Structure formats: C-alpha cells, structure tokens
Amino acid sequence: METNQIREIIEIFEASGLSHMELEEGNLKIRLEKPATPSMNAPVTQIVHTPMPKEVEKVKTKEKITVNSPLVGTFYRAKSPKDKPYVQVGDVVHVGDVICMVEAMKTMNEIQSDKEGIVKEILVEDGSMVEFDQALIVLGEME
Structure with missing residues (x-):
C-alpha cells in the first residue's frame, strides 16, 4: 500500500462519523480511533439561526x-x-x-x-x- 493511499484512508476516516476502524492488507495493519466524546481541541461547528424582527427584514x-x-x-x-x-x-x-x-x-x-x-x-x-x-x-x- 502506498503512502498516498494511507493518507486518503485517514482523510476519509476523519471525515466520517466512525469512531474506530481497522484495516489489514497483507502484513500491513492500520488501526484508527477517534475519541468517543469531542475533545476541547477538536473544532466544533454550530449553526445558530437568530430570527430577525420584521422591521429589520423590511429595511434590508x-x-x-x-x-x-x-x-x-x-x-x-x-x-x-x-x-x-x-x-x-x-x-x-x-x-x-x-x-x-x-x-x-x-x-x-x-x-x-x-x-x-x-x-x-x-x-x-x-x-x-x-x-x-x-x-x-x-x-x-x-x-
């Protein structure tokens, strides 16, 4: 397995909702794990929708x-x-x-x-x- 393939597997794993994954190919074994709860260092994305008053919407x-x-x-x-x-x-x-x-x-x-x-x-x-x-x-x- 080439380095680029390993990088792609890691990127796919990080983007997925999986918390753990193991992969074996021949004598190569890869084990990937993510913490079960989000850590303080992990980026958290949150979308907040604040409704605007109707007066402000009219002006805009x-x-x-x-x-x-x-x-x-x-x-x-x-x-x-x-x-x-x-x-x-x-x-x-x-x-x-x-x-x-x-x-x-x-x-x-x-x-x-x-x-x-x-x-x-x-x-x-x-x-x-x-x-x-x-x-x-x-x-x-x-x-």
Whole structure:
C-alpha cells in the first residue's frame, strides 16, 4: 500500500462519523480511533439561526433612498425663517434641486439633491446639527 493511499484512508476516516476502524492488507495493519466524546481541541461547528424582527427584514429587503449631508453644520429647511421650506413631504425632487441649507463656519451652503423621487420624510429638525453623510430626506420612487 502506498503512502498516498494511507493518507486518503485517514482523510476519509476523519471525515466520517466512525469512531474506530481497522484495516489489514497483507502484513500491513492500520488501526484508527477517534475519541468517543469531542475533545476541547477538536473544532466544533454550530449553526445558530437568530430570527430577525420584521422591521429589520423590511429595511434590508427595500433600502431607503436618502439624500445625505455633504458636510457638518446646522440644517435649515428654508433660506430664512420667513421663507417657505425648499421641500415638503409629497414634493417631487429632481437631481440638482435645492432641498435645504447647511450652515458651516458662518457660510450658508445650498444642498442639492443627487437623486430624484418624491419626498416621503424629512429626517432632521430645522436648526439641528447634522453630521457628514447623515441622511436628511427620504425619497420614494416616482410613479
């Protein structure tokens, strides 16, 4: 019996559910044994399924379309407190439309939409601080 054949027999034995095996061929005798209980050194594979809440499953299956802040600053829905907001829930937004202002270092920056859709939700309160890449507005698909 060749060395490669012996290696194959050992691999097959290790992959099997057998705990012990003996093999004789001519004057060669091979005896293989595994511990009856798994040892601390033996790898243990366990698959755990954790059910996800339905809300999380919905978010994963249908990702929200958001317009995010390109900078850190203070969020404003309108140019001034007397002006009407740039967008409101239900408005149609096209790429390039101004949707809000973010003040950073005493500079007012008009934020343009990089996506298009219908405004479903405004996530930030007027006058609130926003972080870089924070979602500002949720858009829905246009019919």
